[in-house]
Amino acid sequence: MGRRRRASLSEQLAEREPLLEVDDVTIKFGGVVALNGVDFTLYKGEILGLIGPNGAGKTTCFNTITGVARPTTGTIRFRGEKVVGKKRFQITRMGIARTFQNIRLFPEMTALENVLVGADARHKTSVVGALFRLYRVRVKPEELTEVTATGGMTRLAQQLSRTGQRFFGLSRHILEERAARAKGMELLQLVGIEGRAGELARNLAYGEQRRLEIARALATEPHLLCLDEPAAGFNPAEKESLLALIRKIRDTGVSILLIEHDMRLVMGVTDRIVVLEFGKKIAEGSPSEVRDNPAVIAAYLGVPTDAA
Ligand SMILES: Nc1ncnc2c1ncn2[C@@H]1O[C@H](COP(=O)(O)OP(=O)(O)OP(=O)(O)O)[C@@H](O)[C@H]1O
Structure with a gap:
């Protein structure tokens, strides 16, 4: 009896249901191109990391998904429905929620x-x-x-x-x-x-x-929770329990898009990672694929790719 071939990552993803589809999104602020033709898909049930050096465009990406900023060009679909052009409360009702880099509670x-x-x-x-x-x-x-x-x-x-x-x-x-x-x-x-x-x-x-x-x-009651640096200012023990919380939330059926600078946390909790640098996607894949990617290493070390 022949052994069953294990499905590749791309084959596994092809079988999964897309939840969020970011397609060729560009956003310009005057002369600054904060996002430049960015595309990625987040699948139902996934924890997707969005990483990149400071100023790479991560928060801007969250802002376009949640209706805070409107892309100059490109489309975003959530559960098959167009997001761009919708008001923030409509996007919330579609099932996208977010937290902010700076805490915004009613004190x-x-x-x-x-x-x-x-x-x-x-x-x-x-x-x-x-x-x-x-x-x-x-x-x-x-x-x-x-x-x-x-x-x-x-x-x-x-x-x-x-x-x-x-x-x-x-x-x-x-x-x-x-x-x-x-x-x-x-x-x-x-x-x-x-x-x-x-x-x-x-x-x-x-x-x-x-x-x-x-x-x-x-x-x-979101289908997708976007967390913008939830571990900022946390000590290692707090980070560890946040990691457990993120997994617990996913287990309740909520998919997660995570911006986080702490690589240990990102590598430990995400299923896949998208990497941005200067507004462009430079890599996408499993945590180990991304960790070993020369362009990602170069982006974080601040050296040109061909010198990495
Ligand atoms: N409203 C705005 N007006 C002008 N420039 C902006 C605006 N918002 C973002 N930018 C610029 O877009 C680029 C991407 O910024 P963004 O905050 O999305 O990066 P980031 O990856 O989230 O960075 P960090 O990790 O430091 O939070 C930066 O050059 C930033 O200065």
Whole structure:
């Protein structure tokens, strides 16, 4: 009986479902070409690393995928649907979430509230919007708590029922808010900071804030999570547990695009890696292929390829 031939990496990828397709993307800022004809595909279930020296175009690439910046030319498809030209909230609803290089939390909100803001992107009625509506009809915060805690018809609900639309909007909001809070707690647990749910974001330790950012991004129920240097400022032990968290998130069915400078972390957690230099893709492949690629070595050592 003949031995079965093992499929090559390209054969294995051909069988997989593309999730994100970046095709010939160029973006210019005045005279600066931040991305120059970049293409790559991220497959469902994959952890794809995006690496390159400072200024290579990694964050710009994230910005084009998430609608923060519009490519000068090129297309981006997510689950077969065009991304370029969509607004940021539409892209979030399509299922792409991201974290930022510099932490962007709401410092005066609790950890759980920060996650609820993320969940809000998915609601039919907006939790945050509902809060604003309530404040407009001069409702005290404790009354809101009463409504959300009891689910009963309080004076507040009666007041709102005068305009039926508002009342039904509120009822649905209450149910959604409860579900969102439960889901929020689950996410805080997933990232390991459920014990800090009621703490103001600004009082959390740096590592906890980074984890909270991830929980908030996950609250939008993404298919793809883009992490921009999630280990920045972490010590080796924190990096190790972040690595485990990234794997755990992937195991929940979320694919991951990861920008990270720490090579050990990138090599340890990714399935494949795309390397950029001066806005161009210079390599793509498995971690070991990329590690041994002369162009990549040259880019990191700062020497011309032909001298490597
Ligand atoms: N809004 C902008 N206006 C002008 N130039 C920009 C803008 N955004 C990025 N650039 C330039 O585009 C290039 C790529 O920058 P980008 O931040 O994407 O690189 P990076 O790989 O993420 O770098 P780092 O690892 O340092 O974060 C740089 O030369 C940068 O100065």
